[in-house]
Amino acid sequence: MITIETSIEIRRPVEAVFAFVSDLRQSPQWEGATREAHVTPDGPPTVGTRVRKAGSLLGVKLEATNEITALEPNRSLSMKGSSGPASMEGTWRFEAAGEGTRFSSTVQVEPGGLFKAAGPLLASRFKKQQEADMQRLKELLEAQG
16 A cells, blocks of 8 residues: 655635646646546536546546545545546645645555556655645646635
């Protein structure tokens, strides 16, 4: 099991950060590994909302399906899902901090198949991807403010 924890401060109100991040259709704008995101059902996110993402990681094309398992508006959102031979569980947390929001992520990935042998490489690459994603999100949201 690989656990990745990342966080960043974004100079935007918690409500704005939560609204953008929890709209899973926005994922391709800030998640570098995601090229497409299809959400069902349409509408505001709730427990049970599913997102099917297509993209690539480490040069491997992936399709992932994730489902919201817990949601506390403006505080946290948890999901679990699978992408091919790997399964994941993750939680995003949103906290008021200084002039904005501290956005934190904890993701646990259980690699399988070819990814299992690449565990340490996968962990390092996934951590870098998460940090780059958060930086993109920060730049995107702060440009809107």
